Amino acid sequence: MTPPLSNRIRVLRAERELSQTELAEAIGVSRKTISTIETGRFVPSTVISLRIAGYFGLQVEDVFKLTDQDGAG
Amino acid sequence: MGIKAREGPRSMSFLNPKTSAEAGDRMAVLTGFATGFAAVVHSINVWRALVGPDLAAALDAVQMAGGILIVALFLPLFIWFKLGRSAPAMNPWKSDSYLGSVAKRAGFTAFAGLLLAGVVLSTLSTRLLPLISGEMMLDMMISAALGLFSLSFFIFSSGPDGDAYGDAA
Numbered sequence: 001m002t003p004p005l006s007n008r009i010r011v012l013r014a015e016r017e018l019s020q021t022e023l024a025e026a027i028g029v030s031r032k033t034i035s036t037i038e039t040g041r042f043v044p045s046t047v048i049s050l051r052i053a054g055y056f057g058l059q060v061e062d063v064f065k066l067t068d069q070d071g072a073g
Numbered sequence: 074m075g076i077k078a079r080e081g082p083r084s085m086s087f088l089n090p091k092t093s094a095e096a097g098d099r100m101a102v103l104t105g106f107a108t109g110f111a112a113v114v115h116s117i118n119v120w121r122a123l124v125g126p127d128l129a130a131a132l133d134a135v136q137m138a139g140g141i142l143i144v145a146l147f148l149p150l151f152i153w154f155k156l157g158r159s160a161p162a163m164n165p166w167k168s169d170s171y172l173g174s175v176a177k178r179a180g181f182t183a184f185a186g187l188l189l190a191g192v193v194l195s196t197l198s199t200r201l202l203p204l205i206s207g208e209m210m211l212d213m214m215i216s217a218a219l220g221l222f223s224l225s226f227f228i229f230s231s232g233p234d235g236d237a238y239g240d241a242a
Contacts, residue, residue: 041171
């Protein structure tokens with residue numbers, strides 16, 4: 001099944017040379033949670049999405065995107 | 074260009090989670106193992122009714138040992154994760170982490186399976202009840218529910234963990 005949500009977390013981490021563990025610790029989740037979000041296996045809650053986006057200093061929609069929509073809202 | 078693995082070999086073991094989030098995940102995994110083990114131990118009640126008295130006595134001993142093992146092994150681990158000072162555990166059932174969501178999904182699957190088994194058994198009760206006792210039926214359902222939770226948890230949480238990408242996984 002195609003993940004309904006794509007994200008740029010992996011790219012954003014790479015840009016900042018940040019490991020999954022470091023990001024997980026920074027936003028208060030486990031590394032498994034970050035890794036499964038990155039691969040699309042887990043759709044994060046609104047709270048986690050906001051924390052991730054906030055950590056990178058971005059809006060949620062700059063990090064996450066619905067795969068079956070092109071900016072429609 | 075990838076991310077450098079800064080941490081070297083991971084010092085974090087199952088027993089020493091670094092964060093409360095990791096401790097919460099450990100508790101979820103521990104719950105999966107403990108319920109699976111409890112399912113096996115509880116199912117001995119069913120097997121005991123099907124075997125002879127000699128084997129039944131042996132099964133009693135196995136069940137007693139299993140019960141002691143659950144209390145002696147899993148209970149201290151639960152307390153360890155719950156009261157760990159460096160990383161106090163968050164409740165996996167209240168957490169919105171990946172394994173927390175898997176645990177909730179497994180719980181729902183176990184409940185649905187139990188409900189389905191109850192419906193099937195109630196429709197077959199006139200045929201089944203003369204063959205097996207109500208106590209045995211209850212033991213079967215409890216064992217199945219515990220086993221289904223454990224099995225679902227590990228099936229739902231299996232699969233690729235993703236490329237650690239920067240982590241020494």
